[in-house]
Amino acid sequence: MIFEKVLSTINKYNLIENGDKIVLGLSGGPDSVCLLHILYRLKEKLDIEVYAAHLNHQIRGIEAQKDALYITQLCENLGVTSFVKSIDVPKYCKENGLSVEEGARKLRYEMFEEIKQKTKSNKIAIGHNLNDQAETILMRIMRGTGLQGLRGIEYIRDNNIIRPILDIDRKDIEAYCEEYELNPRIDHTNLETIYTRNKIRLELIPYMKDNFNPNVIESIVRMSNSLKTDSDYIQEESEIKFKEVSNLQEDACEIDIQKYSKLHDAIKVRVLRKGIKHILGDTNFVDQKHIEDIMQLEDNKKIDKMITLPRGIFAYRRKNTILLINKEIVNETIEFCYNLPSNGFIKVKELNLVLETQTMNIDRYKSMKLDKKSKGFDFDKVKGGIVVRSRKEGDKIKLSAGSKKIKDLFIDLKIPREERCNVPIIVDEQGILCVGDYKNSENYKIDNSTKEVLKITFKKI
Amino acid sequence: MIFEKVLSTINKYNLIENGDKIVLGLSGGPDSVCLLHILYRLKEKLDIEVYAAHLNHQIRGIEAQKDALYITQLCENLGVTSFVKSIDVPKYCKENGLSVEEGARKLRYEMFEEIKQKTKSNKIAIGHNLNDQAETILMRIMRGTGLQGLRGIEYIRDNNIIRPILDIDRKDIEAYCEEYELNPRIDHTNLETIYTRNKIRLELIPYMKDNFNPNVIESIVRMSNSLKTDSDYIQEESEIKFKEVSNLQEDACEIDIQKYSKLHDAIKVRVLRKGIKHILGDTNFVDQKHIEDIMQLEDNKKIDKMITLPRGIFAYRRKNTILLINKEIVNETIEFCYNLPSNGFIKVKELNLVLETQTMNIDRYKSMKLDKKSKGFDFDKVKGGIVVRSRKEGDKIKLSAGSKKIKDLFIDLKIPREERCNVPIIVDEQGILCVGDYKNSENYKIDNSTKEVLKITFKKI
Structure with a gap:
């Protein structure tokens, strides 16, 4: 009965394909032992290979060694290759500043990956059951969740982590182990949130069963499975959009x-x-x-x-x-500052920009065809060396309406905040000639008395 | 604080518009009394009118009369018109075979509708609160539900039933009643599933608060509100599809x-x-x-x-x-049976069909241009009166391949089950001439020896 049910879960969610090589996380408790036995029975039918991987957390001393011994023997009996790894989890967690739950999880998955590569496997099988699923969902509901969280544990994740007994009730798993005389170890290795999960398992769910619905676990899991379909749909549509x-x-x-x-x-x-x-x-x-x-x-x-x-x-x-x-x-403000010759060019590498300068008399300037990237200034009004630099706090420019803070100018021009340090400011020793090619100062404006012109051209490279 | 929160709920879900006339379901308990007081305070701001409606279930005898008295006085003090209706709910339920829960609900909503019409109101306000919401959702989760059910109680339903205090915690409602000295009655009129709801309210939720999350109610309602958006989206897309x-x-x-x-x-x-x-x-x-x-x-x-x-x-x-x-x-099988003249016509009114018959010699028949709706039979092979009738169990027709059950013929022809009694069967005293215009019998086939032909035409009217 449970054998057929697992097979139906495998087919429904396409968990296993012919030729798969599967690393099974084997704690020695009823869930993983039952899963091992079912996969062992399916070996020929599905044409798969199975490897067992066990992590000795070194938390329970002698009991942990008995676990490892049990696993080795069980696998030998079934002709399944097993790997046992022993790690001082508490020490590792201390050293890496992780909770025992986080640390054990991390090490367990690292071990799975390691054995997966060693055995050239393509999948990892985990023994979560129906009750784990209902408990997870209830825990999330109580703590606050959304549609995604109500999916609960996934039957298949990242196309390689599979949970074939997720539809099977814990008591059916225990009965299966008894029927096949598998004598699983009492599972103490489930380190995650022991307190919360045990409360849900031993108090909350029995209370719900007695007072509201004897089939509360099935109801919760059925809800979750129907929400999975809805969640998939919204996810797919969101991806497209x-x-x-x-x-x-x-x-x-x-x-x-x-x-x-x-x-x-x-x-x-x-x-x-x-x-x-x-x-x-x-x-x-x-x-x-x-x-x-x-x-x-x-x-x-x-x-x-x-x-x-x-x-x-x-x-x-x-x-x-x-x-x-x-x-x-x-926040990585770009800062730069270069002297600008009055005839020549300079490269502002921070901006991928070349500035070309040229001085000429007013008649020649007026006869030239100028594009928007070129700006002209009355050269006689320029005092001292010319510099191109990134903006500074407090920069001001003289406009026809009066003096204006560069910052306010940027806001007026709707220049995005993160682009503002990419605008070259050209100054002489008195003040600002222009803010990039956006705005020229009134102070250097060409007028009727202008004789010599400084022409500056902005070229993106 | 709770006043502002209710106003924000009203705005967020567009529960009330200027000029609305609202019938409030007033049990006399804290929820409906608080809601009455808040709507009363909003009267001018929102330009609304409020009427109170109270149903005396006649279940609690003297206490029920005290409820009615309390309500009348409270409404008088606030200047709100109130309606009190007294119905023997247990008697009504017995007579109509309803549970007290169903019956009371039905009568309550009938009363709301009645008063809505009498006062020319357009909305009905109900005093459900945050705790009711969380309890409803938990109850549904335990019994089994889907995305739609996880929406819980709606803020607004059918664009006329509104629940403005659905975001307010019961203890804040009680505090509000105390602050304004409203002295609500102890609410015994909530007849729905008293046992289940009380268990959830008094045992399950306090247990969850103590052991898992002190804010479990808020978490559940937040989950529900986020699922409402998802549910709306899928509903809208489904409607389009x-x-x-x-x-x-x-x-x-x-x-x-x-x-x-x-x-x-x-x-x-x-x-x-x-x-x-x-x-x-x-x-x-x-x-x-x-x-x-x-x-x-x-x-x-x-x-x-x-x-x-x-x-x-x-x-x-x-x-x-x-x-x-x-x-x-x-299942409403159409049955009909009419004698068919050999020259003339008959109307089968059950099928909106006219059958025309005509006998003629073979040469004339061969010279005619025949469409698919006309069938010819060897008239000399026809014995006794001709009848058009609906099919009968066991009907058979002689085909070239041998005798065939009409039922199997229908399957071969892919005639939908529900259309099969719409096919006229034409018979003489020996057997079937034809099955509608689908198939003719071999027994009446025109051959080299045929002299006289019976022509039958099928005309849909």
Whole structure:
């Protein structure tokens, strides 16, 4: 009965294919022992190979050695190759500043990977059962979760970690072990959140069974499985939309406001998460609240506003986009300062920019065809050496309306915050001639008395 | 604080608009009393009118009269018009075969509707709170539910039933009543599932708070609110797809297999539910299992297969469609039987069909241009009176390959089950001349010896 049920789970979720080589995580407890035995029985039918991997945590002393002995013998009886690795988990955790739960998990998966490579296997099988699933989901519901979290434990993850007995009730697993006289060890190696999980297992679920629904575990898992389908659908749609609205750079994600604003909120939330995931690799520590804050940036009143997010990410509303970006890049202010000859050129390597300068009389200047990238100044008004440099706190420029802070000018010109240090400022010893090719100072303006002109050309290379 | 929070809920979900006239369900307990007071305070700000409606269930005798008195006085003090209706709920339930919960709910909403009409109101306000919400969701999780059920209680339903204090914690409501000295009655009128709900309220949630998360109520409600967005999205997409793939008749819904098969499972499930809802008005008693059974019909191996669903619905796989149909229509076998003159016509009103008959010599017959709707028989082979009738159990026809059951012929011809009683069978006293215009008998075939021909024409009217 449970054998057929496992086979049906394997088929339904396509967990195993012919020719698979599978590393099984074998603690020695009923779950993993039952799974080992079922995979052993399926070996020929599915044309698979099975290896067992056991980690001795060195937490339980003599009992741990008995576990290892039991596993070696069991595998020998079944003709399954087994690997036993012994690591001082508590010591490792102390040294690496990890909780025992985190450390053991990390070491266990490292061992699986190691044995997977050694045996040229392609899959890892884990013995989670139906009760583990219900417990996980209940725990998440109590702590707060969303559609993604309600999926619970996955039948298959990253196309290589599989859980074939996830539909099987713990008591059926124990009965199976008894029927086949497998004599599993009492499973003490489940280190994760022992307190919480035991409370759920031994108190909460029995209470729910007695008072509300004897089949509460099945109800919860059925709910989770139906939500998996819904979650898959929204994920797939979000992925499609994400590609449509986003423009990806290495450490940034630009989202087209016009396209984005047409999406449903359910999709918007996921598009933003995908943008952050693109930069960080995951979205840990990014809460629903942060996502809602980014969503506020859609309002056109928020143009030019910025919000700070966890882990050095920030979201910046430009006119036509929301820019998600690794904040550190922005903070890396570009600074440069070069003397500029009055006839010649200089390369500003920080900006991939060449500045060409030329002095000439006014008649020649007037006869020239000038493009927007060239600016003319009354050369007689220039005092001392000319310098091109990055902006400085307090920079001001004289405009027709009066003196203006560069910072305010940038805001007027809607130059994004992170681009402002990319604007070259050209100065003499009195003050600013021009702010890039955006704006010239009134103080150096060509007028009727101008005889000699300084022409500066901005060339991107 | 709670006043502002209610206002924010009202704005967020657009519960109240200027000029609304609202009937408030007032039990006299803290929830509805608090809601009354808040709506009273919002009267001018929102330009609304409020009426209070109270149902005396006649279950608690003298206490119920005190409730009514309390309500009348409270409303008088606030200048709110109140309506008190007294109904013997237990008697009503007994007479109508309803549980007290169902009956009280039905009567309460009937009363709301009545007062809504009397006062020309457009909304009904109900005093459900945050705890009710969390309890409802937990109850559903334990009993089994899906994305739709996890939405919990709606802030607004059918655009007229509103729940403005659904975000407010019960203890804040009690504190509010105390602050304004409203002295609410102890609420005994919440008749629904008292046992289950009290267990959840008084045992389960406190246990969860103590052992897992002191903010478990907020976590559950936050989860539900985020799932509402996801659920809305899938519902909207399903509605669009449903329109694309379905062809609706009064008691039936035809689903185009080619379009349907391209949909995601999450959408398929909902499209099928919408089809059933179109026929029945709701999908009560239709489980996930039934929907999965219908989904199996997508497989082309299932062409011509039928499955029976609850409440007289059945699903039938035709070549290019899945037909959902009210089964009773199909079972209403159409029976008819008319004598057919050899020269003349007869109307089969059950089929909106006219049969024209004509006898003529073979030469004339051969000279005629015949369309597919006309059939010729050797008139000399016909014995006794001719009859047109609906099919009967055991009907057989002689074909070139031998005798064949009409039932098997229908299967061969892929005539849908529900159309089979619409096919006229023409017989003489020996047997069947033809099965509609589908197939003629070998026994009456025109051959070289034929002199006189009976021509029958089928005309749809």
